[in-house]
Amino acid sequence: MSSNIDLGGSIPSLTAHAVSVSLPTWTDNIDYEEGAKRVMDKISNGYPRFYIHDLIAIFADDIVTRCCSEGTRSGNQKAMLFPSRKAAERCRDFIVNTTKTEPAKVGLAANVKIIDLCLDNKSSATHLRAIAKKASPSVSAVIFHEDLFPIAKQYWQHSGDGISSRQAEFCHALFEEDMLVMDSATTAPVSQTQQQSQPIVNHKRGPKRYRRDSVTDHRRTSPEAENKVMIESKKTALDDKHNAAADSRESTQFLEERFGRNLDLSFVNNARIAIRRRLAGYLLEEVDLTSTAAVKQPNPQPNSRGVTGLSEDDVYLYPCGMNAIFNTHRMLLAVRGQRKSISFGFPYVDTLKILQKFGPGCLFYGHGSSDELDDLEARLQAGERYLAFFCEFPGNPMLKSPDLRRIRQLADKYDFAVVVDETIGNSVNVQLLPHADVVVNSLTKVFSGDCNVMGGSAILNPQSRHYLPLKRAFDADFEENNYWVEDVLFMERNSRDFVARIRRINDNAEAICHILQVHPLIKDVYYPKYSPTKRFYDECRTPTGGYGGLLSFTFHRKEHAMAFFDRIETAKGPSLGTNFTLTSPYVLLAHYWELEWAAGFGVPADLLRVSVGVENVEDLKARFAVALEAAEAIGSGSV
Template identity: 60%
Template sequence: MSIIELGESVPALTPHASSVSLPTWADNVGYEEGQARVLSKMTTGYPRFFIHKAIVAFAEDVVQRYGTGGQAAMLFPSFRTSRRCVNFMHSRDPSISPNQIQLVDLVLDKNKVVSESLAKISPSVSAVIFPKDLFSVAKQYWQHSGDGVSSRRAEFCHGLFREGILIDEKTLQPTKDNMNGIQKSCKGPRRYQKGSIDQGIQIAPECGTKAVAAQQSTPDNDIPEARESSQFLEERFGRNLDVSFVENAKLAIRRRIAGSLMGETDLAATPSLNVTSNTRGVVGLSDDDVYLHPCGMNAIFIAHQMLLEARGHLKSISFGFPYVDTLKILEKFGPGCLFYGNGSSEDLDDLEARLKAGEKFLALFCEFPGNPMLKSPDLTRIRGLADTYGFAVVVDETIGNFINVHVLPYADIVVSSLTKIFSGECNVMGGSAILNPRGPHYHSLKKIAEAEHEDNYWAEDVIFMERNSRHFVSRIERINENAELICSILGAHPLVKTVYYPKYNPSREFYDACRTPNGGYGGLLSFEFENRGQAIAFFDRIETAKGPSLGTNFTLVSPYVILAHFLELDWAAQFGVPADLIRISVGLEGMDHLKAIFQDALKAAEGAVS
């Protein structure tokens, strides 16, 4: 594939992409250093780190209407999520006074809307408005929690806001009609008379006769790529999508995650009753035990919050070198954590000694396998310690995925980023959490989930995720094969110092203990050269997409440690994570094509100067 220009979305021309092109090593360093050369070209970025321009535009309009000069806003999908942000800001900076932060809950004005469909998809936004000098504190919460609005929600709701349909809840005045549940009606074009996500908004006559489409909320709605959402909905489901399809799509996603649905389903059909048979290795797992979240990090954040409520404010354990924000959640929310960055048997020996001495812990959080070193924790031993000493186990299966490994039997909660291989398309975010019905903490967690789970997964994102995930099983099987091919090419080259992959790591026995009968070793691998010059030459030459994220249907290469730990490279190195590591998320390309582009990049490394 041709190299995507610096700062453009990955995939190219995708308005809601979850990656961005950083095609050279210097671009990655420049991004981390905040160089104007790089930042000025960023049209998008990885969500949670880069706030999408559609969200920024909406936030600016909210401040203009409800705030004052010198203020900024963060947008959240609900009352509860915005209040969590405010609580976090006060906890990080107690000097913030209450009158410095303003909250605006934007909800539908039902006096101006006649479509019942619109109300069903809950297009609400809650804004936290604060002085601009507090932006970095608010951004921490946005990044760590994953609670922020999605770009599609912002785009849709911004249009409602501009039309005066989404208004400050405090300004709503009850009328005789809406107190009786009656909505004002108006005639409109026939194509708008049936509710749909993209064309289902009808406005009362006093507000004009325009119908607001999802993509009319940004000034760039006339460019082809900005019509991605409505175009898909129209082509796949027809002009008027019945909103009931959204709930069926959520159910299809949950059943795929539960292992009870592996292919396509008719979203227009009445779904069958709750399914309990599954391929997860746990008897009695139901799709009701699967909870959807706007992104994977939000699933981890909410899991941690549930455990704090269920078991009290105890320290957690972060086992193995983790994804950066998982560790930040455990450190910044609640009483902190015990960090075992190597994830070794010696670390488990130390943990066991602490437990025998009477120390109590909330939960152990780990990835299976870990990112970026692909080490697998000893889940059998961890489960034994958890059962003996009463702590919970939370396993992030994003990289392994349940087609390759069964980790649910060892966990109380399994979390995953659906943004990755479950979707594959790199154009929608999503996350999931599964409660193990056989786990010792199931009943207390289930009680909390049933009472407090808030479904903030935006309807349009659901539709894209359901479509993308229909053939994830066959995609994973092919990616497994491609990854092993790449490992063999790299492992045979004299300049490659080490290849990190579950199949070749010393921790393979722990991976194999959880591997499914037909499971492979996944599509993620990392490797390092003998020196940095070779790594730079290889990275700059390889003709793949290059940017953050993983689990894409196309091969995606990244100098991961530079991006994730640029300001803490020495800290990462003490856990065996080298600064010059190159991480590869292998895609669906043909084997001959992959072999050619990797051999070409390796030739460039051969000519590099140390």
């Protein structure tokens, strides 16, 4: 991966559905968080839950233009797009519940609508319908007043329920061919007055896929940042960008070429099975997707998860890792009742938000320490009871590992579930399922590696005391098609060599840690192998497992960190687990509006996080040496 990616360019470069975005200097990261025009005008994409892809934003606005009445379409209506009616209803309910404490918005929330779009089986384009039918395309749009956008965006970000950019691209093409239409069975009919006022919309304009009247900025995460974005400039920039792309091809040609010949969607069910078997620890090699027998062929070897009775049927695939966490929490609430959960360790931002906003709340232990486990045990002994214990193994970005053996003992004694996020540790390096009731994973990261597709999983432990009720709940609620078929196919392809990649990444990360540890300008290096919690990690480490590809470090002076970051010749942007090395001032990006809060848990604002890739190790070491020299060049000085 070249380090010469301009500000705002996709990571990987020239990738339409890239998961990361280039922020190559320290100042770029700060200006991105503050919504500076010089940065926002150049942003072409971003991490999909934080940044709504242009393909999604354009499709959403076109649905509003065509499907809403004139009275509600005069520039004040927005839409959020979801893969199912149930997901859309959850978004609507979140908007209604959140606005209960905001009297000025209660009336607006009462008018939130849902429009369902489905494939028109009466379409005259028979050949295109046959292509589209393989994908089972459908979209549910939540329509709301623009003043409610920050609330709807919270739901999009926290839940991970929204559609992917690939699904938006596919479905928008159908929509413009009049093949994806409003579902009369679920969408309330337009009133006679609305019908009379509905203007004639020439939606047969061409080139079709990128034509629109206006685009508004759907991207910023925090309300503080949204207030700083130059909306009118963004409209102009996006219109210019998409009108330039309009000459690429028409919708019909797009459907026929991409989905008719180049991508065989008939293999998607086998791809799902292959992914689930890989995650269950049975299928660790490539497989012929054209043969169901080959995909499901029993493996006489025990699975690598360390739990007997586990099958691919205990693995559930979701559109992203946060969606797996969100749905696991929903299922636990459905099965075990309305109890608070426990968030243990410095959290990935949206895990904590899910536990706080969707249900009765949570008990937060931000240090992830033994002292906090002592406090929890005292509360349990005093009669307090909890729904579930959520933690990462190891944590991000401090790479500390929780004491899963003790946590498991407390869970068994005091009857709460344990949910462990294995994204950073991964199943090649650690066996976590024996200690957990549910293991969740962001497949977007190292399982995929290519940084071009999202995905998530939840694995149920068949030996858990909670297994049977959870299994019934998951099976009853699970919507397989919410994980878009194209994304499934890309994920299966990307993950075929994940075992070999992880082992190489382990070795590279240790080599980089050694360089950093011996350098006099470095204050601390955070890595599971050198953590005070190493013994907890080692208790779960597989016989051939390493310590992962993620590490963090700090300099004695902020100026050294800035000089190093600006000079390091790696890709620089959000996300982790990529096949290429990716460097980020993580705390600035994830907690810019709460840096003091993060510092209170020992997480410094000038921390640098590195996700090490599979590059040649000598080349990688040389790049770090050059960046360290840049830090040395500004002098040592005092803190």
